[in-house]
Amino acid sequence: MSADRRYDYARGAAADGDHAAAADLLEQTLEIAPGWAPAWFALGDAREALGEREAAAQAFAQALAHEPDDSQGARLRLARLGVEAMPAQPPQAYVRDLFDQYAARFETHLVKDLFYRAPAILRDCVLQQRGPDARFAHALDLGCGTGLMAREMAAQCARIDGCDLSPAMVAKACASGLYERVETVDLIDFLKSYEARSVDLVLAADVFVYCGDLNEIFAQVARIVMPGALFVFSLQRAEAGSYQLGEDLRYAHARSYVAALAATHGFALATCDDVSVRQDRGQPVPGLCVVLVAP
């Protein structure tokens, strides 16, 4: 049997919950194709499911060694196992691939099945802060996804630009016709492409869960916003510390971390409310909705 066939059978066994059979087949696969990163990653998965943390860590380390771009997120898995330090950012290739694979069913799955409502919550926060007649000349939508945030804010904004790491998400955002400019780039590079004091609204709906350290993002937003501009975003909530990587491989941030960053970069903290923007296994995920005002 070829390596491909063994790998496919292993995935089937894992999907059926037979992780011992999956691990066995993957070890056979790797004897034939020792440099195959997806097989190492799947072996890490199987070993972790079997409670064999050390063997899982070894397999994830091999996956990373054979694919340094890390589109599978082996580094995050190693951090979750406590073997490596938490990375300040997830691998870009991992986020890109995750959302490229998710793009086609993003809206139905997230909105209908997981009751996702970050864009509507952020819009309500903006209108609470500025009143129902709020108008913005130039808004940025960081991690714009398919364009749900622009759909919420189109009536209030003369111009919205967006960016996203995932080409498949960007294709959908472009097709919405709601954006003047959409770039397939990391949001920090996108922010760097704007002149100082050139935008009056920056939005990020459920994006910073894929960004651990927010300091550089705050610095760039502080640079490009006009006086009185709003910086509005949702977070998954950590109860202590600064930020942490959760079991769900998303980052959560503490209220005190946001307040400290706001102060460092000269923003006034107008809103930092407890909200839940989506569910996970039927339970609301604890989050924060934040509105910062530029001086």
Ligand SMILES: C[S@@+](CC[C@H](N)C(=O)[O-])C[C@H]1O[C@@H](n2cnc3c(N)ncnc32)[C@H](O)[C@@H]1O
């Ligand atoms: C959960 S989706 C939310 C999409 C959109 N904001 C919405 O509310 O529908 C997160 C999006 O952020 C994008 N993303 C994550 N990290 C990013 C980064 N560093 N730069 C640009 N986009 C990023 C992902 O590709 C994904 O499309």
